[in-house]
Amino acid sequence: MYGVVLSRRDFREADQIITILTAEEGKHEYIARGVKKIVSKNTSHIEPSSLVSFGIAEGKKEWSYLTNVQPVESFFYILQSLSTIHMLGYSLDAMLTMLRDGEADSEMYHFFISFLRFLDTHASSVRLILLDAFLIKLFSHLGYHPSLDACVVCEKTYTDIGKEFLSFSDKKPSFYFAGGGILCASCTIEKQRIGESMYPCGIKEINTLRLLVASSWQDVFSFSIDEEEYRLVHKLVYEFMLYHSERTWADWKQIQTV
Ligand SMILES: [Zn+2]
Structure with missing residues (x-):
């Protein structure tokens, strides 16, 4: 199988649990044996974001063991700049948190790889709005x-x-989180009157949000947007993500500018 490594963590004395996203099994945890022993030939390429090919041996207690891990593609340029490392880390965290274990979804798998490839090939000139697009697309895909x-x-x-x-x-229209979309001005007033919360926004933010949801990475990357407009649409994406998550998230724009 081919898969993207999402995370690795220590397990028992010499092993690690590796979480991998594949088209066939979705997000899944596997055990890599002996990876902590100095250099293990099989597993030195198992780093988060690497695309690998691997085999599986079924073990006891429902664990699957990785065998014959081979590197297929590593996104070297992403790891060369702090801003792309930041975007990569955030996207990996979002995938780990939001995807359910074992749910096969080949579209999700290809979506994530396309994002990694784009970041890698545009690493020197990447813009943070790509992460906003990634997150709103991810949430859209999740329903x-x-x-x-x-x-x-x-x-x-x-x-x-x-x-x-x-x-x-x-x-002024608004974005109504509980309703999952936009409200016209009169419905905004009506919902405000009965005490519901919404996010007031201009038509420009709605327009930009439409673009982030529907456009290719290249179109988002080339999209011209001023700092103030980006700030507004970013806030909307961030609030949207918080509304649909069970955990809190750091604001990726804040982390970036610190
Ligand atoms: Zn209305």
């Missing part, structure tokens, strides 16, 4: 696809919401 085509309450279209906002700047 939290934000509804951005129409108001989730009255179904007013995105185009009409946009027109309204351009004609009357106080007619």
Whole structure:
């Protein structure tokens, strides 16, 4: 099988538990024997983010043991700069936290590899917005696809919401987390009146969010966005992620700028 290593941790005296994402078995833990013994020929390439090929031997107590691990692709350039290391670490953590064990999903597997390849080939000029795109795409894929085509309450279209906002700047739409998508200005007022929480946003942020969800890595990378607009859409992505997670997450933009 081919798989991307998501993490490794010590287990027993000389072994490690390696979490690998494959198209066939999803995210899965395997035991690598003897990896802590100085240099083990089989396993020196088992580093998080490496793409490897491997065999499995079934062991006792439901554990699967890795055999014959071979490096296939390692994303060398990602590890050469702090900003890409940061993005890699965050994406690995998100995959480890959000994916359920043993759920085969070949689209998810290819999605993650495409992200790693893009980061690797653009490592010297990468922008943080790619991580925002990665996270919103990941959550969309996991079933939290934000509804951005129409108001989730009255179904007013995105185009009409946009027109309204351009004609009357106080007619501000919002993002309604509990409803999973956008609200037009009138529904925003209505939901606020009954005390529900939403995230007020301009049509530009909604537009950028649409792009992050639907565009290729290359299009996100080339997308021109000013710092203030990025700050707003980033906040929306971050709040969206917190809303749909059981744990808290550090703000990746804050970590980046410290
Ligand atoms: Zn509405």
